[in-house]
Amino acid sequence: MTELTILMPCLNEAETLEVCIAKAKDFLTRSGIIGEVLVADNGSTDGSQAIARNAGARVIDVAQRGYGAALISGIQSSISQFVIMGDADDSYDFSNLMPFVHMLRKGVDLVMGNRFQGGIAPGAMPFLHRYLGNPVLSFLGRLFFRVPIGDFHCGLRGFNRKKILELDLQSSGMEFASEMVVKAHLRKLIICEVPTTLVADGRTRSPHLNTWTDGWRHLKFLLLHSPRWLFLYPSLSCLFLGFILVLCLASGPLIISDSVHLDIHSLVMGCVLLMVGSMSAGFALIARRQGAYSGLLPTSERISRYLAWFSLERLLIFAFLMLLAGLLGLFMCVWQWASHSFGNLDYASLLRPMIISGTAVVIGVQLIFIGFLDEILSTYKSL
Structure with a gap:
């Protein structure tokens, strides 16, 4: 078994996928970590699958649509002890994952990135997400479940694969991010945060995230579990x-x-x-x-x-x-x-x-x- 899988969900990320894979593979080489880059493709029609394979990543096809569905299949297909997941839009720095690895090696089950501590570049996060959606939903998560996490919805996070599989995560949509944190806390897994940065993504198309629909799905999940x-x-x-x-x-x-x-x-x-x-x-x-x-x-x-x-x-x-x-x-x-x-x-x-x-x-x-x-x-x- 390899030590680390760097997992990227993908749906039409041809513009940024190659650079993300290159950064991830460079990190594995520089750090001497035995690992793989895994792309969980969610039905791309822009040639993302070929780009990922040519860049040296392993690709799996996920028929069920949704951010959560892609990640669940990716976690199940991983062959490593640890998994670090992150979006393939070049907004997260895959070349600087060592803080996550250090905490995982220390026995932490779930390591969350915190963009508010690490820094959010101008234009990297929409105004409503930065000053309303993320702060409010993160506050409600801390209030409802007493989880000491400042950034509930950071897409860059690492975890012990076996422990996360035992949570039996089910959400197929964006609320998967909340489900992982809530269930990990309810099952008393060890959780911590490390600062991470967020920059403006490199895509020219609009993001898959829908502000109000996905925000409501996150809120609904928090309420249903409290x-x-x-x-x-x-x-x-x-x-x-x-x-x-x-x-x-x-x-x-x-x-x-x-x-x-x-x-x-x-x-x-x-x-x-x-x-x-x-x-x-x-x-x-x-x-x-x-x-x-x-x-x-x-x-x-x-x-x-x-x-x-x-x-x-x-x-x-x-x-x-x-x-x-x-x-x-x-x-x-x-x-x-x-x-x-x-x-x-x-x-x-x-x-x-x-x-x-x-x-x-x-x-x-x-x-x-x-x-x-x-x-x-x-x-x-x-x-």
């Missing part, structure tokens, strides 16, 4: 605020100042928040449990005990108590109306218990459905 931020934290916020509003307004209006009065309208909003919060909390439970069952999300003894406590039976008991309390409250409202021969009532006194009781009914029904849905998904998973 049920806490997608469901749990929003649900806790809604439940807390809704509970405070209902508690303060259940018995009557709340006068905060001469100009600020909270009454029925605020009570309704509090009840809406409680319903949204309970639904979101149920989704958080389902997402976390199914993520653990499928291996998509890591688990631990503490998380397993927590998830096991929320059994269908416990959830149904709580849901039926909520439903019973709500139905009892609605019955009392109807009884009060009947005591007035179903005529006109004092809405100020009747609306409050009716709104709160109706909310309890809705939450109870929601929790019953959520509990059975979670049980159905768990049963299907075990079959």
